[in-house]
Amino acid sequence: MAHKRDREATRARLLDCARVRFARDGYDGASVRDVAGDVGVDPALVFRYFGSKSKLFTEAMATSSAPVVLPDGPVDELPAKLLRDLVFEDWAEYAGEHPLIAMLRSAGHEDMRDRVREQVCNGYLGVLKELADGNDDAELRTELFAAWLLGIGILRTAVGTPTLAKATEQDLLPHLATVGEALFGRPIPIPAED
Amino acid sequence: MAHKRDREATRARLLDCARVRFARDGYDGASVRDVAGDVGVDPALVFRYFGSKSKLFTEAMATSSAPVVLPDGPVDELPAKLLRDLVFEDWAEYAGEHPLIAMLRSAGHEDMRDRVREQVCNGYLGVLKELADGNDDAELRTELFAAWLLGIGILRTAVGTPTLAKATEQDLLPHLATVGEALFGRPIPIPAED
DNA sequence: TCCCTAAGTCATCGATCGATGACTTACCTG
DNA sequence: CAGGTAAGTCATCGATCGATGACTTAGGGA
Numbered sequence A, B: 001m002a003h004k005r006d007r008e009a010t011r012a013r014l015l016d017c018a019r020v021r022f023a024r025d026g027y028d029g030a031s032v033r034d035v036a037g038d039v040g041v042d043p044a045l046v047f048r049y050f051g052s053k054s055k056l057f058t059e060a061m062a063t064s065s066a067p068v069v070l071p072d073g074p075v076d077e078l079p080a081k082l083l084r085d086l087v088f089e090d091w092a093e094y095a096g097e098h099p100l101i102a103m104l105r106s107a108g109h110e111d112m113r114d115r116v117r118e119q120v121c122n123g124y125l126g127v128l129k130e131l132a133d134g135n136d137d138a139e140l141r142t143e144l145f146a147a148w149l150l151g152i153g154i155l156r157t158a159v160g161t162p163t164l165a166k167a168t169e170q171d172l173l174p175h176l177a178t179v180g181e182a183l184f185g186r187p188i189p190i191p192a193e194d
Numbered sequence C: 001t002c003c004c005t006a007a008g009t010c011a012t013c014g015a016t017c018g019a020t021g022a023c024t025t026a027c028c029t030g
Numbered sequence D: 001c002a003g004g005t006a007a008g009t010c011a012t013c014g015a016t017c018g019a020t021g022a023c024t025t026a027g028g029g030a
Helices: A007-029 A032-039 A043-050 A053-062 A075-088 A099-106 A110-132 A138-159 A162-166 A169-184 B007-029 B032-039 B043-050 B053-062 B075-088 B099-106 B110-132 B138-159 B162-166 B169-184
Strands: none
Touching (some): A007 A043, A007 A099, A032 A043, A099 A110, A099 B099, A110 A138, A110 B138, A138 B138, A138 B169, A169 B138, B032 B053, B075 B138, B099 B110, B110 B169, B138 B162
């Protein structure tokens, strides 16, 4: 007996595995058979529960349990926290990449594009917005900073640029402070090493 | 008569179409039948000429006619030129995205990853390197700036963040100068509007 | 214990993909 | 104009994918 016959539990496990598969392999790279195999269930069950691969994908993204744990605390500590989350956290189950970066692989699909945008806007940008208070072009500055963090993550994990790939968090923090101060006109403290 | 029987010419046309297809649809999304169809030739011919889809891909990327026209001229004008190339150029045939950003869709494949890295390192980073002269962490600063440009391009075209998607080149140039100066410790001129 | 409902499975379809090998046709040479 | 060679085509294979519908089996209530 692999598992009890529980519709909701099986559905939830399918969604969990689908999330990882889609993020790691992209929409096209992840097959329904793969997801079903992870759960240890017949592929046909996926279609019984979700109707189609596309709907499985949409629901998996929409019910993302905890794609991002948005940090709180003093605003000027946010850049360092986001840097850690986006760049230096160990996302082993997502093939070493932040789920957001991994999801960009599927950006050809409209659903994924919308989902990523929503996550970036309502998540990261909403959190970063306070930093730009008092500046003109506040939204633009916020998005520019987010673009930088995203670009760093991509160069590190998806491209594998030599210096950045080897850089540690401590290497990046001073530059994070420099750019953050230039962009937001306020000092960005460098947290102590732990 | 569609075209003359010219092995080299047909090969070259296949490579051209393959480049666009791979960049726009990704490695998995682009089929050999698509590429052959673009050229108006039988798919089997592709295998006769290149052996496999993977080899077609590798050769298409390696012989990239002009994936990037690296700008020259005074070093402090490079940021603005790269911003235009990466973010504001009209890459209509690549579905509106810079080829480099489009190629990231295929970064799951090792070949593509290597190719993108090579292009970034020997292309953009090589050009930008001079800007960091005189700083410690010169390579890191260079890669961080490249990460920023890349991130801007991705947020604009692949994610579609609201403010950045609507921003014009003139909107971004002041911030480019600000961040560039902070990162490289030298003034970055803002070119006049044309 | 019986049995009915729902959870899960099996067999299979049609489309598409990469790939192969035998075939046909166009062009150049003598 | 004849004929050989190379450019290009056709038929087809095996694998994989999403998807469907009929089937089997588990398990709780009477």
